[in-house]
Every structure is written in C-alpha cells, then in structure tokens.
Amino acid sequence: MNLKKLKTAIIGASGYSGAQLARILSHHPHSELTGLYVSKNSLDAGKKLHELYPQLRNVVSLELQPILDINQVAENVDAVFLATAHEVSHDIAKCFLDKNVTVFDLSGAFRVPDPAFYQSYYGFEHQYPDLLNSAVYGLAEFAADALKQASLIAVPGCYPTAAQLALKPLIDASLLDLSVWPVINATSGVSGAGRKATLTNSFCEVSLQPYGLFKHRHQPEISYHLGTDVIFTPHLGNFDRGILATITCKLKPGVSRDKIVMAYQNAYQGQEIVRLYEEGIPALKSVVGLPYCDIGFAVEGEHAILVSAEDNLLKGAASQAVQCFNLRYGLASSTGLV
Ligand SMILES: NC(=O)C1=CN([C@@H]2O[C@H](COP(=O)(O)OP(=O)(O)OC[C@H]3O[C@@H](n4cnc5c(N)ncnc54)[C@H](OP(=O)(O)O)[C@@H]3O)[C@@H](O)[C@H]2O)C=CC1
Ligand SMILES: CC(=O)N[C@@H](CCC(=O)OP(=O)(O)O)C(=O)O
Numbered sequence: 557m558n559l560k561k562l563k564t565a566i567i568g569a570s571g572y573s574g575a576q577l578a579r580i581l582s583h584h585p586h587s588e589l590t591g592l593y594v595s596k597n598s599l600d601a602g603k604k605l606h607e608l609y610p611q612l613r614n615v616v617s618l619e620l621q622p623i624l625d626i627n628q629v630a631e632n633v634d635a636v637f638l639a640t641a642h643e644v645s646h647d648i649a650k651c652f653l654d655k656n657v658t659v660f661d662l663s664g665a666f667r668v669p670d671p672a673f674y675q676s677y678y679g680f681e682h683q684y685p686d687l688l689n690s691a692v693y694g695l696a697e698f699a700a701d702a703l704k705q706a707s708l709i710a711v712p713g714c715y716p717t718a719a720q721l722a723l724k725p726l727i728d729a730s731l732l733d734l735s736v737w738p739v740i741n742a743t744s745g746v747s748g749a750g751r752k753a754t755l756t757n758s759f760c761e762v763s764l765q766p767y768g769l770f771k772h773r774h775q776p777e778i779s780y781h782l783g784t785d786v787i788f789t790p791h792l793g794n795f796d797r798g799i800l801a802t803i804t805c806k807l808k809p810g811v812s813r814d815k816i817v818m819a820y821q822n823a824y825q826g827q828e829i830v831r832l833y834e835e836g837i838p839a840l841k842s843v844v845g846l847p848y849c850d851i852g853f854a855v856e857g858e859h860a861i862l863v864s865a866e867d868n869l870l871k872g873a874a875s876q877a878v879q880c881f882n883l884r885y886g887l888a889s890s891t892g893l894v
Pocket of ligand 2: 662663664712713714715744745746747748749750790792
C-alpha cells in the first residue's frame with residue numbers, strides 16, 4: 557500500500573489508554589506520531605512519557621506537552637486520538653473536525669446518537685447533536701465500510717466491545733430468543749477506571765465487587781448497538797488489566813452448537829483480531845498486553861454461555877482505535893498491531 561505516513565497526535569497521552577496509543581502509534585508503519593498532549597495545567601507537562609511509564613523507555617521519545625492552542629495542534633496533524641474524559645472529548649472534538657482532522661475518540665462522548673442519553677448517563681447536556689448523528693461507532697469488525705468515509709469515530713467502550721463481539725454474530729444470525737434478555741456479567745481490571753487515584757481504586761480498597769447495578773452507562777450503549785435489551789453487570793477485579801465477560805443467553809428452539817460455530821465463523825472470517833475457540837474457554841492471561849478479543853462458548857439445551865476476553869486498554873480502547881484508523885485509511889485492520 558502506497559499510503560504516506562499520516563501525522564498523528566494523542567490528547568490525554570499520559571493516561572492509561574493514551575500511553576498504549578503512544579506505544580502503538582510510535583511504531584505503526586503509516587503513522588508519524590508528532591505530539592503527545594496533556595491538559596494546560598498538567599503536572600506531567602514537560603516530562604518524557606517514559607518517566608511515567610518506564611517500559612516505554614527507548615520506545616517513545618516524545619515529551620508530554622500542555623495543550624495551549626488546540627487550533628495550532630489541529631493545523632499540523634491529519635488524525636488525532638482523544639484519550640480524554642468524556643466531557644473533554646465532547647468539548648474539543650469539533651475544533652479538530654473544523655480543521656479537517658479525522659478524530660478518533662476513545663471516550664463515550666459520541667457513541668450513542670441520542671442527546672437525552674448523555675443527560676441521563678453522563679450528567680451533561682450534549683451540545684453537538686449533528687456530530688452525534690455523523691459519528692461512526694467503531695466496533696472495528698463490523699464497521700469497515702462506514703469507517704472509510706468517517707471524520708469522527710466513536711471508539712466503543714471496553715465492556716461494550718467484549719459484550720458485543722460475543723453476542724452480535726448470534727443476534728445477526730437470528731439464533732437467540734431475545735424475549736429472554738441476554739445477561740452479561742463482566743469483570744474489569746482497575747486500569748479501566750483510569751490513572752487518577754481515587755479511594756475506590758486504591759490498592760487496599762479494591763476487592764472483587766459488582767457495581768453500577770442496572771445503572772451503568774454501558775448497558776444502554778450495548779443495547780442501542782445490538783438493538784436488544786440486555787442485563788449488564790460490571791465488576792471490579794483486583795488485577796490491573798483485562799476484561800472477562802461471561803454472557804448467558806437463550807437460544808431459539810433447534811439452534812445447535814454447529815449453528816453457533818457457523819455464525820461466528822461467518823462474522824469473523826479473515827478478522828485477525830477476534831480469535832474463536834472451538835474448544836476451551838478464554839482466560840485473561842491469553843489477551844493481556846495483546847490486541848485480541850478471544851471468544852469461546854458452551855451450549856446446553858436451549859442455553860448458551862458465551863465468554864469473551866480482551867485487554868481493556870487495547871481491544872477495549874487503544875488498539876481498537878488503531879484498527880479504526882487502519883480501516884479509515886484503507887489499511888488492513890491489524891496493521892501495526894500484531
Ligand atoms: N481505561 C480504560 O480501560 C478505558 C478508557 N476509555 C476512555 O478513554 C478515555 C481515557 O481513559 P483513560 O486512559 O483511562 O484516562 P486517564 O485518566 O488514565 O487519562 C486521562 C488523560 O487525559 C489528560 N487530560 C485531562 N484533562 C485534559 C484536558 N482538558 N485536555 C487534555 N488532556 C487532558 C490527563 O492528563 P492530565 O490530567 O495530567 O492533563 C491524562 O493524560 C476516557 O474517556 C475513558 O472513558 C475507554 C475504554 C477503556
Ligand atoms: C473498572 C472501571 O471503572 N471501568 C470503567 C469503564 C471503562 C471505560 O473507560 O469505559 P468508557 O470509555 O465508556 O468510560 C467504568 O466502569 O466506568
């Protein structure tokens with residue numbers, strides 16, 4: 557492929573997903589990583605990224621810069637990755653779009669095209685309904701065509717990625733009895749909460765525990781994009797990285813194991829990043845540090861249990877954003893990732 561190197565920048569580069577992006581984009585064959593940005597008053601401004609993440613020594617050489625003039629940053633890049641809080645992404649995406657910069661937003665600011673959803677689940681009034689309508693939801697394995705024309709890409713949430721990759725092929729193939737809502741139980745490592753210290757994610761406080769029961773913002777994100785109601789319960793686990801989702805669902809009468817295998821194979825044929833287990837069940841240790849989502853399942857009578865595993869910072873955030881970048885610019889989805 558003859559694509560020139562595209563100039564890229566990361567906003568929120570000192571955060572957990574921003575640092576993963578920096579690692580990936582600094583050796584991606586079609587990215588020239590030109591800037592790593594943090595907030596205007598960030599205590600990390602002026603530091604090299606490897607001062608925060610020693611594993612990036614000799615991998616990423618750029619310094620973290622305070623974002624003083626967004627327009628100036630926008631004038632000098634082709635694509636920007638927003639690894640920032642929802643409210644920050646919401647406020648700054650338009651500045652980049654106005655300068656014809658393609659925006660890959662890792663936050664939830666543009667994932668569901670319904671302004672009322674933001675008031676209920678994110679606690680702010682969305683100011684850009686037109687952008688909500690034009691944003692492409694970047695569940696990479698299902699969005700290749702839409703991504704080719706996209707200017708604003710809403711990278712799915714970490715739990716929604718794991719849940720949808722397991723459920724969507726079976727829903728699309730009409731194998732599930734959706735009068736019984738699929739039940740998604742998923743456990744995330746603490747890095748899912750971001751780098752800023754809080755009491756709930758401090759070492760001595762973390763203990764395996766469900767949270768956000770019936771109220772987590774990822775439930776409507778999953779339901780909207782799957783087109784069906786679900787019960788979603790996230791759990792916080794006492795490990796740093798990874799999400800494991802265990803999903804129970806009811807099959808339509810007569811649906812066999814073979815039909816499920818076929819539905820997954822049809823959906824993921826040629827998709828390197830989703831790995832199907834025809835035997836065995838995925839575990840976190842097989843995906844942490846890697847861009848894959850592993851999917852396995854078991855069937856008993858009219859029920860199936862689906863299991864998906866991913867690294868929340870990679871397939872759940874940074875590497876999926878790079879898959880979207882690849883597809884946006886006509887590259888193979890896994891370029892620079894495997
Ligand atoms: N962690 C995860 O597993 C996942 C996260 N996400 C989403 O990705 C986004 C980033 O998450 P995560 O990496 O965890 O977050 P972190 O809290 O780890 O990092 C946030 C980053 O944003 C910077 N920042 C804060 N305010 C501003 C600002 N006004 N302008 C520019 N930079 C700013 C912070 O640096 P400083 O404060 O020093 O300026 C830091 O670099 C969030 O929207 C999150 O919901 C999505 C999927 C998974
Ligand atoms: C363990 C943990 O706290 N996880 C985060 C979700 C991860 C994430 O960042 O998802 P979004 O991009 O949708 O915010 C949470 O439950 O809020």
